[in-house]
Amino acid sequence: MTITLYELTGADDDLRFSPYVWRIRLALAHKGLDHEGVAWRFTEKDAIAFSGQGKVPVLVDGDKTVIDSWDIACHLEDAYPDHPSLFGGEAGRAGAYFVKHWFETGVNRFIAKMVVADVWAVLHEKDKSYFRETREKALGKKLEEVCTDEDAARADLAQALTPMRAVLQTQPYLGGAAPNFMDYIPFAAFMWARCSSPRALLESDDPVHGWRERMLDSLGGMPRAAKCVETG
Amino acid sequence: MTITLYELTGADDDLRFSPYVWRIRLALAHKGLDHEGVAWRFTEKDAIAFSGQGKVPVLVDGDKTVIDSWDIACHLEDAYPDHPSLFGGEAGRAGAYFVKHWFETGVNRFIAKMVVADVWAVLHEKDKSYFRETREKALGKKLEEVCTDEDAARADLAQALTPMRAVLQTQPYLGGAAPNFMDYIPFAAFMWARCSSPRALLESDDPVHGWRERMLDSLGGMPRAAKCVETG
Structure with missing residues (x-):
């Protein structure tokens, strides 16, 4: 099927x-x-x-x-209960559900701020007006005015990632020894940025940067091989 | 044993x-x-x-x-693997570990701010100087000056609890249908406040308030029965 x-x-x-x-x-x-x-x-x-x-x-x-x-x-x-588990049981599902809400209420907007204008640039022509109108209405400003200080935006994102960074000080993945859906929730947003924007979201000495590198190589390297925006 | x-x-x-x-x-x-x-x-x-x-x-x-x-x-x-599980497996343990770091890096200080002067008041005489000196040094101000605007502090705490509130919109406990260590981490801090301070930390219409009420009645009502500071 x-x-x-x-x-x-x-x-x-x-x-x-x-x-x-x-x-x-x-x-x-x-x-x-x-x-x-x-x-x-x-x-x-x-x-x-x-x-x-x-x-x-x-x-x-x-x-x-x-x-x-x-x-x-x-x-x-x-x-598909006989396939590898995304959650690792009901308590793990609850953990992923918490990570989802943490990410969506506390982190996502800082990534969106950094990439929204770049996302517009990679869209098909037929989507560009729709995207600009809906996002500019929601954000209350022109896309090009959303992120005028990239360093400050990067620092805000780093601050928002504090609990994740603390976890990654002592274990390689949010899910523990191997990635699970707890990792895929934030990593999916980093893939959004990677695919659509040339901007560097993380400092290279950030433990979250190291985690993102490991995630890019996970699943047989599928994430790293995904098509990204052409840069420079 | x-x-x-x-x-x-x-x-x-x-x-x-x-x-x-x-x-x-x-x-x-x-x-x-x-x-x-x-x-x-x-x-x-x-x-x-x-x-x-x-x-x-x-x-x-x-x-x-x-x-x-x-x-x-x-x-x-x-x-004690044959006793009821605190984590619900390794993925659940990872979920609780994330909640621990979220709470300790993003929430705990807002509760501490509201209760630290009240904690001093309930201490044994022999502890009072030690506590005042160490905490005032760490905080850079006198205990009585830490929380001068209780309404603003309560609003800051409510903001910090955003992801937890979002989870509790659709399930009764962070752990899912029943409480586990994901719940005990934040609830323990609310017990700290309840035992030592007369201040109201949560608005009564906050879903986190409803969760705290359920938690007080959990474990056979042991938390609600615990000795608290005498008020008024």
């Missing part, structure tokens, strides 16, 4: 940069599940209307359609 | 208020392990010199002495 994942895509058909889609790409690879990734762009609402809403990721697994990255991860975990 | 726990104690022999000791009191109750709690005060360094350092909790379990609340929790989990 084919698993289909609708994946936000840039002007380049191979540039798949959505952080929420990346959570699922990583989860599928972790569980050893093949999938067909369908290129999808912001303005192609009709193509995913069958899911009852207008955002990706949308996963179609046989006769089941699942939306929302957390619910998709839970679906994969529960539907 | 008797488990002995050295517990920080106020002027009142029954007032056991240390947040790190509370983590272990809760962990022992969760695992259904009896223990003898030995009253200990800050200046009684000689009484725990056998542990090689000068802080509590110190746990003595047979011929084994364990210090540091995280290491003690891990010892209890690993030494």
Whole structure:
């Protein structure tokens, strides 16, 4: 049975940069599940209307359609219990759920601030107006005015990552000795940045930088091999 | 075999208020392990010199002495595998480890700010000078000047609890359907405040307030029955 994942895509058909889609790409690879990734762009609402809403990721697994990255991860975990576990049991699922909320309420906006203008630049022409209008309305300023002090933004992100850095002082992954969905949640956002932006988000001596390097080499090196924005 | 726990104690022999000791009191109750709690005060360094350092909790379990609340929790989990699990497996342990670092780097100081002067007030006379001197040196101000705007401090704490509140919107405990060590880490700090301070740390309509009420009734109501500072 084919698993289909609708994946936000840039002007380049191979540039798949959505952080929420990346959570699922990583989860599928972790569980050893093949999938067909369908290129999808912001303005192609009709193509995913069958899911009852207008955002990706949308996963179609046989006769089941699942939306929302957390619910998709839970679906994969529960539907494929004999494949490697994403959560490591119910308590591990609760741990990942906490990391999800920590990341989404306390960290994500600092990455978004640094990359939002670069994301616009990699979009397909047909998405650019939509993206600019919706994001500028939400942010209350022009995309080019969101991150005027990159050093300060990088310092804010480093501060927001404090608890993660503390964990990584004594173990290689948030999940412990090996990565699990606790790692994929923040790493997916770093893949979003890597795919769409030339900016350096982390200082090279930051333990989070070392973790990101290990994550890039995880899953057989799939993350490091992913198509990124062309730089310079 | 008797488990002995050295517990920080106020002027009142029954007032056991240390947040790190509370983590272990809760962990022992969760695992259904009896223990003898030995009253200990800050200046009684000689009484725990056998542990090689000068802080509590110190746990003595047979011929084994364990210090540091995280290491003690891990010892209890690993030494008593047939008792109810604190972590729910290795991934759950990693989740609790993340919550520990989140709490200690991002939340604890806001509770400390609100209660530190009240903690001083409940101490035994022989501890008062030691506590005032060490804390005022660390904080750079007199204890009475640490929290001059209680409303602002309460708002800062509420902000710091954002990810925890988000989790509690959809499940009753951080650990999921039932409390585990992910819950005991923050709850222990709320017990610290409850035992030592008359101040209200949470607004009554905060989901974290509802969680704290459930936690007070957990473990057979042991937390709610614990000796607290006399108020008004």
